[in-house]
Amino acid sequence: MKFITTLLLAALMAYAIGMYTSMPWWSFAITNLIVAIAIPQKPFISFVSGALAVGLLWASLTIIVDQSNHHILATKVATILPLKGSYIVLIIVTSIVGALVGGLASLTGSFVRNSK
Amino acid sequence: MRLLPFIASAMVTIGLVAVLNTQLSIGPTKSPKLGYFLSPQHGFWKNAEKVNTNFDASIIADELKGNVDVYLDDRLVPHIYADNDQDAYFVQGYLHAKFRLWQMDFQTRVASGRLSEIAGADKLSIDRFFRRLGMVYGAEKTEANINANNPEMKETVDAYTAGVNAFIKQMDPADMPFEFKLMNYAPEKWTPAKTYLFLMFMSYDLTGRSAASDLQLTNTRDFLGYDLFDKLYTNKQDSLDPIIPKGTVYQKPSIVPIKPAIADSAYLHQTNASFTNNESPEAPNKNNGSNNWAVSGSKTKSGRPILASDPHLGLNMPSLWYEVQITTPTHSTYGASFPGSPAVIIGFNDSLAWGVTNAGRDVLDFYEIKFKDSTENEYWYNGKWNTAEKRIEVIKVKDSADLVEQIPMTVWGPTMYDAHYQNPQSKGRNLAIQWTAHNASTGAETFYRLNRAKNYDDYIKAISLWTCPGQNFVLATKSGDIAIKQQGSFVARWERQGDFIMPGDDTTYAWQGMIPGEENPTIKNPERGFVSSANQKPTDPSYPYYLGTASSFPLYRGISVNKHLIGMSNITAQDMQALQTNNDNVFAATARPALMKYVQVDKLSPDAKRMVDEMNNWDLVNSEHSKGITVFEIIWDNVTEAVWGDELAGSPIALTKPDDFVLVDQLLKDSNWSVADDIRTKGKMENLKDQVTLGVENATKKLLALEKENKLEWSLFKATRVMHLTKIPALSRMNLPIGGGKNIINATTEMHGPSWRMIVHLTDEIEAYGLYPGGQSGNPGSVYYDTFIDYWAAGKYYRLLFLAKEKLIQNERTKWHIQFKKSNA
Numbered sequence: 001m002k003f004i005t006t007l008l009l010a011a012l013m014a015y016a017i018g019m020y021t022s023m024p025w026w027s028f029a030i031t032n033l034i035v036a037i038a039i040p041q042k043p044f045i046s047f048v049s050g051a052l053a054v055g056l057l058w059a060s061l062t063i064i065v066d067q068s069n070h071h072i073l074a075t076k077v078a079t080i081l082p083l084k085g086s087y088i089v090l091i092i093v094t095s096i097v098g099a100l101v102g103g104l105a106s107l108t109g110s111f112v113r114n115s116k
Numbered sequence: 117m118r119l120l121p122f123i124a125s126a127m128v129t130i131g132l133v134a135v136l137n138t139q140l141s142i143g144p145t146k147s148p149k150l151g152y153f154l155s156p157q158h159g160f161w162k163n164a165e166k167v168n169t170n171f172d173a174s175i176i177a178d179e180l181k182g183n184v185d186v187y188l189d190d191r192l193v194p195h196i197y198a199d200n201d202q203d204a205y206f207v208q209g210y211l212h213a214k215f216r217l218w219q220m221d222f223q224t225r226v227a228s229g230r231l232s233e234i235a236g237a238d239k240l241s242i243d244r245f246f247r248r249l250g251m252v253y254g255a256e257k258t259e260a261n262i263n264a265n266n267p268e269m270k271e272t273v274d275a276y277t278a279g280v281n282a283f284i285k286q287m288d289p290a291d292m293p294f295e296f297k298l299m300n301y302a303p304e305k306w307t308p309a310k311t312y313l314f315l316m317f318m319s320y321d322l323t324g325r326s327a328a329s330d331l332q333l334t335n336t337r338d339f340l341g342y343d344l345f346d347k348l349y350t351n352k353q354d355s356l357d358p359i360i361p362k363g364t365v366y367q368k369p370s371i372v373p374i375k376p377a378i379a380d381s382a383y384l385h386q387t388n389a390s391f392t393n394n395e396s397p398e399a400p401n402k403n404n405g406s407n408n409w410a411v412s413g414s415k416t417k418s419g420r421p422i423l424a425s426d427p428h429l430g431l432n433m434p435s436l437w438y439e440v441q442i443t444t445p446t447h448s449t450y451g452a453s454f455p456g457s458p459a460v461i462i463g464f465n466d467s468l469a470w471g472v473t474n475a476g477r478d479v480l481d482f483y484e485i486k487f488k489d490s491t492e493n494e495y496w497y498n499g500k501w502n503t504a505e506k507r508i509e510v511i512k513v514k515d516s517a518d519l520v521e522q523i524p525m526t527v528w529g530p531t532m533y534d535a536h537y538q539n540p541q542s543k544g545r546n547l548a549i550q551w552t553a554h555n556a557s558t559g560a561e562t563f564y565r566l567n568r569a570k571n572y573d574d575y576i577k578a579i580s581l582w583t584c585p586g587q588n589f590v591l592a593t594k595s596g597d598i599a600i601k602q603q604g605s606f607v608a609r610w611e612r613q614g615d616f617i618m619p620g621d622d623t624t625y626a627w628q629g630m631i632p633g634e635e636n637p638t639i640k641n642p643e644r645g646f647v648s649s650a651n652q653k654p655t656d657p658s659y660p661y662y663l664g665t666a667s668s669f670p671l672y673r674g675i676s677v678n679k680h681l682i683g684m685s686n687i688t689a690q691d692m693q694a695l696q697t698n699n700d701n702v703f704a705a706t707a708r709p710a711l712m713k714y715v716q717v718d719k720l721s722p723d724a725k726r727m728v729d730e731m732n733n734w735d736l737v738n739s740e741h742s743k744g745i746t747v748f749e750i751i752w753d754n755v756t757e758a759v760w761g762d763e764l765a766g767s768p769i770a771l772t773k774p775d776d777f778v779l780v781d782q783l784l785k786d787s788n789w790s791v792a793d794d795i796r797t798k799g800k801m802e803n804l805k806d807q808v809t810l811g812v813e814n815a816t817k818k819l820l821a822l823e824k825e826n827k828l829e830w831s832l833f834k835a836t837r838v839m840h841l842t843k844i845p846a847l848s849r850m851n852l853p854i855g856g857g858k859n860i861i862n863a864t865t866e867m868h869g870p871s872w873r874m875i876v877h878l879t880d881e882i883e884a885y886g887l888y889p890g891g892q893s894g895n896p897g898s899v900y901y902d903t904f905i906d907y908w909a910a911g912k913y914y915r916l917l918f919l920a921k922e923k924l925i926q927n928e929r930t931k932w933h934i935q936f937k938k939s940n941a
Contacts, residue, residue, distance in 0.1 A: 018157030022289065025155035026133045043121070061156035069164035073294070073897030077160055079846035080298075094154040094161075097136065101151065104129035111122035 002041055003049050010035045010053035010106065015061075028054055028098075029105035036109025043110045050106020055099030062091045139300055144238055148298050163294040163897040171932040175286075176939045179206060179278045184936040186211065189917050190929045192892035192900045195441040197921045202275040204444045205458040207936055209279025212438060213306070216455035216894040217284070218293035219434040221303055222841055223456060224310040227317035228252050232519075233512040234301040240511065240519060242397045247509040247521050248537055249327060250530040251320065254554040255312040261556035262308075269561050273308045276458040280306035294896055295842065312559060314456035319553035321400045321429070322585035325668075326480035326614075327532075327549070328399035329772065331541035333665070334616040336771040338387040340763060347791065348760060348774040351612075351666040354781045355706070357675045359588060359600060359654040360637045361644065369660035371629040375610035382619065384612060396539050401868050404429055405670060406473035407677055407696070407861055409648035410592040410600070412641065416687045421592035422877045424692045425462055425471020426870040428863045431838040433848060433902065435890030437461075437872045441918060447568040450918045452872045452888065459564045462872060464884060464918075467570045468593040469876035473649045475586030475602050478609070478664035479553070481627075483528045483620030485546040492524045492534055492546075498622045504531070528620055529554055540769045548620055550627070552584045552605045572597045572640065579603045580633050588649035594878045600647035601638035602654045606631045609662040631661055646681045650674035650861075667775050672703040672859035680861075689877040689885060695861065696873055697911035699738040703776065703859040704748050708736070710783035711755065714808035724816040727751070738862075740831040740855040747828070749857075750818055752776070755811030759804070762794045776859075783808075830855060836864050838889050838905060840896070847896045849889075854909040862911070875913065885913035 013035060014028035021027070032050045041049065066074045066087055074087035083089045136151030153159040171188050182199030184207045189195065194211050198204035212220060225231050228251060229243035262269050284303055296302060320327075337345040376383075408425040416422055429436060437452040440460065451463015462471050487504070488494040494501040504524035511519040524531040528548040538544060558581050565578030571593055579589045579601060586604025591597065607614070608629045618625040637654040639647055652674035653663055663669070679702065680695055708731065715728060727747050734744020756779055764771050782789045783804065792804045802810075819828070827833050831853050840847035856862030856869065863869050869889075877883040889908040893900035907914070917929055924930055 015157075018155070024137075025152045025158040026137065029129060029133060058156050062161055065156065065161050065164045068166040068168075069897060070167050070899070072167070072899060072901075073160065073164040076846045076896055080844060085846075094156065097151060097154050098156075101129065101132055101136070104125060104132060108122060108125040108129050111118045111125060113117070 002039055003045060006035055006039045006041060006046070006106075007049045007053045009039070010050055010102070011057045014054055014057055014102065026101060029101055032102050032105040033109040036106040037112045040113040041110060043107055046110035047103045047107040050109075051099040051103030053106075054102025055095045058098035059091060059095040062094050066091060146236070146300070148300055153297055158290050160294055160297055160897070162290050163297070163895055165893075165895060165898040167899045171934065173934045175210070175934060175936045177206070177210070177282050177936055178938050179282060180936060180938050185921070186934040186936065187924055187930050188932040188934070189927075190931050191439075191903060191914060193439045193441070193917070194934075195443070195917065195919075195924050195930075197443045199445070201444050201446055202271060203936075204442050205272050205275040206279035206282070208440060208442065208453065208458055209276040209306070210283045210936070211279075211440070212453075212455040213280040213283035215892060216434055216438060217280075217303055218295040219841060219894050220280070220306070220310070220314075220456045222295070223317060224313045227313040227320070228255070229509070229511060233514060234299060236514040237516050240513065243511050244519070244521060244537060245396050246320075247511060248523055248530065248532045249320070249324070250523075250532070250549065250551065250554050251313065251316050252509065253507065253530060254319070254551075255309060255316045257554065257556040258312045258315070258559055259309055262559055266558055266561070269559055269564065270308075272458050272564060273311050273559065276311065277306050277308050293894065299842075311457050314454065315557075315559055316553060318454075319585045322404055322474045323477075323479050323551075323553060325400045325402065325404070326478055328396065328541070329665075329667075330480070330482050330615070330617060331547075332770065332772045335541055335543065335767075335769060336764075337616060339767050339771060341387065342385045344763065344791075348763070348778060349665065349667065349772070350778060353653065353666050353669070353671055353777055355675065355777070356653055356656065356671060357678050358652060358656050359602065359647075359649045359674070360639050360659075361642065362656045364639070364655070364658075366655070366659050367635065369608070369635060370632055371608040372660075373608045373610040373613065373628045373662075375613070376624045378624070379610075383616070383625065401430060402667075404474055404868075405476070405651035405673070405863065407648070407650045407673060407863070408471040408473045408588065408590040408600075409646055409677060409681060410590050410598040411646045411681065411684075411687050411692075412598045413596050415645040415681075415685055416877075418688075418877065418879055420594070420878045421596060421598050422687060422689060422692050422875065423464075423469040423471060423590060423592035423598075424696055424875050425473075425590065426696055426873045427462065427472065428869055429871040431836070431867055431869055431871060431889055433838050433840045433890050434894030435871070435888050437888045437890070438892065439886070439888075439916075442567070443921065448920075449567040450884065450916060451874065452886070455894075457560050459560055459567050461560075461563050462874060463567075464876045464882060465567060465569070466882065467595075468575065468591060469878060469882075469884075470566050470569075470575065471590045471874065472587040473590075474651055475588055475604055475606075475654070476651050476664070476668040477586045477602075477604065477606050478614055478668065479584060479586065479605070479607060480549065480551040481614035482532075482547045482549055482617045483526075483625065484617055485524075485526055485528075485531055485534075485548050485620050487524070487534070487546060490535060492522075492531070495524065495526055496621055497527055502527070526620070545617065547617060552607075555583065555605070557583045571595065572599060575599070576601070588654070590647060590649065592876070592878055594880070597641060598647050599638070599640040600649060602636050602649075603633065604636070606636065606661070609664075611662050613662065615665050635661075644682065648674070648677045648681060650677050666777075667772070670859070671777050673861055673863065676700055676702040676859075676861050689875050689883055692875045693885060693911075693913050696870070696875065697856075698861040699855045701736050701738050701745065701857075701860060703780075704745070705736050707752060707776070707780050707783070708732070708748060710780055711751070711808060714783065714787070714805045715812055716805055716809045719809055720812060721816065723820060724812050727816050727819050728812060738830060738855045738857045738860050740829075740853055742830045742855070743828040745830045745857070746822070746833045747815075747819055750822075751812055751815040754815035754818070755779070755808050758794075758807040758811040758814065759792055762796050763791065765796070830857075834866060836869065836909075837867055838902075839867055849902055849905050852905065852909045873908070873913065882918055884916040884918060886916050887912075887914050
């Protein structure tokens with residue numbers, strides 16, 4: 001239950017801070033950290049929930065955008081980066097980047113109150 | 117708290133964020149900040165525009181005086197209906213920014229030498245070139261002139277600027293154009309200076325080739341000696357069909373420029389023999405040309421004139437052009453505009469249509485300067501040392517110290533090349549540059565007035581204001597007039613004045629005057645029922661002023677246009693479309709039989725024979741799938757190389773190649789041209805027959821290789837592309853299926869060609885067609901980014917919607933409405 005709660009809360013806060021503030025792109029790391037401090041979990045669990053929160057958020061945001069864009073821009077960016085022009089790989093890479101930062105931030109937060 | 121794991125984990129997190137927040141070096145370029153770039157709420161994903169975006173909007177702008185309604189049609193062309201002119205230009209600025217902001221920023225950065233500021237030291241050589249050329253200097257002078265003397269244009273540019281800035285202010289940073297994110301910088305405020313810099317860049321693009329070619333021609337002459345030079349780079353064009361028909365009688369010139377007595381020895385035959393290095397940007401394309409023509413009612417089916425205009429420029433995305441309709445109580449006009457400048461540049465209004473081609477006249481010269489000492493504070497002029505004020509240009513460089521250019525200013529203009537700035541062609545000389553683009557102009561006032569012109573007299577008044585770059589302005593009016601005039605501020609030159617670097621010690625070689633506007637070549641309602649231009653020389657040799665080197669005036673497109681127009685009658689707008697996209701090769705029609713006179717077929721290898729057959733069976737049309745044109749082109753190149761490659765060989769720096777017409781004219785009349793001899797083979801005398809045959813054999817080797825790769829088909833060989841301004845292929849359109857080429861009316865070469873095609877039939881309700889190779893949106897993530905390219909390549913046209921507001925609202929092609937108003941309205 002805690003897992004689901006932290007996951008949803010972190011995703012919601014990451015979305016909100018991106019949507020309603022002009023804070024830098026990495027500010028979700030701070031919200032993840034706060035969530036992880038507020039709701040302590042074991043480090044590994046905390047990492048996974050934080051990573052899933054941001055990873056899934058980014059995956060769904062990009063999939064929605066990419067679908068309604070008919071992959072026009074993602075295909076071009078995936079050629080520049082270079083990811084062989086695959087929008088799917090680009091969505092995966094995007095999600096992993098978000099997930100890694102999010103997971104690590106949550107992991108960091110989990111050590112604040114975890115006493116063993 | 118588990119301190120150690122906490123610290124370790126925090127450091128890893130911070131480290132990762134830091135890496136993702138840094139531009140990494142990939143070869144010479146830098147990556148975007150990856151975390152930022154990939155973030156769905158900040159980065160490039162925000163630019164992935166919905167394919168069914170609804171562009172309806174309501175914009176509040178307190179800068180407005182009244183209300184403005186903009187309707188976007190199905191091609192995303194805005195139709196602006198404003199209560200007054202300033203509001204219309206405000207909204208034009210807003211829309212240019214909304215759809216083309218990055219390009220506007222980038223192009224003016226190039227023009228003002230400010231690329232290093234965003235891209236680092238890698239771009240310094242380009243920045244230095246434009247600073248030293250005096251781009252900022254010229255733009256400043258025009259701006260000062262307009263601010264002081266031209267309130268109407270000032271108001272116009274100010275309104276436009278306010279519109280651009282209103283968009284920038286309202287833009288969410290997360291929505292800024294894709295390329296800013298890719299290159300990691302942010303838009304800055306627009307200024308009137310940027311508009312003038314943009315126009316300055318057009319002057320450079322259309323007249324700046326001399327900045328490279330004057331030096332190269334000088335070095336070519338030095339290398340060959342003047343006598344051989346004059347043979348290979350002759351100014352005589354036997355087959356010229358000028359803009360103003362041959363035989364026209366010109367009035368007595370008001371200025372008779374006198375060639376200095378010592379010029380033959382001290383200038384023309386002067387030859388110098390030290391090389392330093394400094395990369396310059398690629399010189400403006402030699403084929404920056406265009407076609408335009410107008411046919412009178414006597415030649416059309418409807419009895420009304422038809423006008424056609426297609427400027428040939430570098431093919432870029434986002435396009436240089438942006439279509440727009442501007443309607444206010446003072447005028448109603450439609451056409452192609454420049455993002456970066458107010459008003460329509462090539463278009464039509466409800467009374468007339470106009471178009472432009474480049475005049476190609478030489479308005480840029482170099483003068484050699486002698487400095488007293490290495491401080492470059494004093495230079496020798498008219499028998500004494502004169503002070504050279506230093507113009508300071510500070511180039512900011514990303515991640516590096518500023519670079520300060522101190523440019524000694526002379527009576528001629530800025531000293532572009534000196535001890536601190538050289539390139540392989542300047543060969544250690546101090547060279548000051550005199551260029552009409554440095555003179556204060558009235559900016560885009562000519563176009564502003566053409567937008568409002570009602571008749572021939574208005575057209576003449578409007579274009580009389582035009583100074584640089586010199587253009588052939590074509591006109592057709594509803595009332596039945598057609599006209600063309602070559603207009604610009606042109607130097608009254610003596611023969612070959614300024615073709616090479618000139619001595620700058622005194623006034624001997626100075627410009628002796630500017631040709632009065634009334635003496636510029638012009639013609640109105642000629643008997644033959646049409647006017648046309650295709651960058652050829654404007655007149656036959658009886659025109660009393662020297663026009664410049666023949667290589668500035670391509671011959672064959674003009675011949676082709678005129679040949680077709682003479683033969684046509686009962687013309688319709690569709691016939692004009694067919695002509696504008698015509699692929700006939702009149703050059704090859706002359707060159708092929710001339711070449712065949714010299715090919716020794718019995719001496720050819722079987723493969724070479726097969727290639728010659730392929731060339732001879734070709735229908736002389738540069739069509740997309742033709743192989744014959746590829747074979748002809750490569751044979752021709754190799755023949756020219758065989759004929760004059762030996763003369764040009766051995767130079768440590770690049771020399772100018774002679775023009776094709778020189779060899780054609782020789783092949784047609786002289787089988788014993790001395791240039792044919794390969795000077796590298798001692799004791800052996802080659803003639804044209806030997807060299808043409810050798811050229812065919814050499815070509816065959818290349819052709820066989822192409823055949824193997826399956827690249828003999830013209831469009832595959834030519835590989836026409838429309839490149840994004842960053843040259844990133846993924847943002848460009850490569851390998852387009854299109855014919856045409858050099859010397860062809862459809863002048864589409866590798867990266868260059870018809871950048872806007874327009875046909876206007878001046879019937880009561882104007883019937884107009886047009887398109888450019890690009891799309892109205894500059895966003896690579898928009899479905900409107902490259903909308904017109906396939907249509908353009910196929911030679912098709914869109915019917916342009918030019919309607920009064922009530923009619924446009926009801927038109928089925930009208931899709932969206934953007935309303936502009938003040939907050940309290």
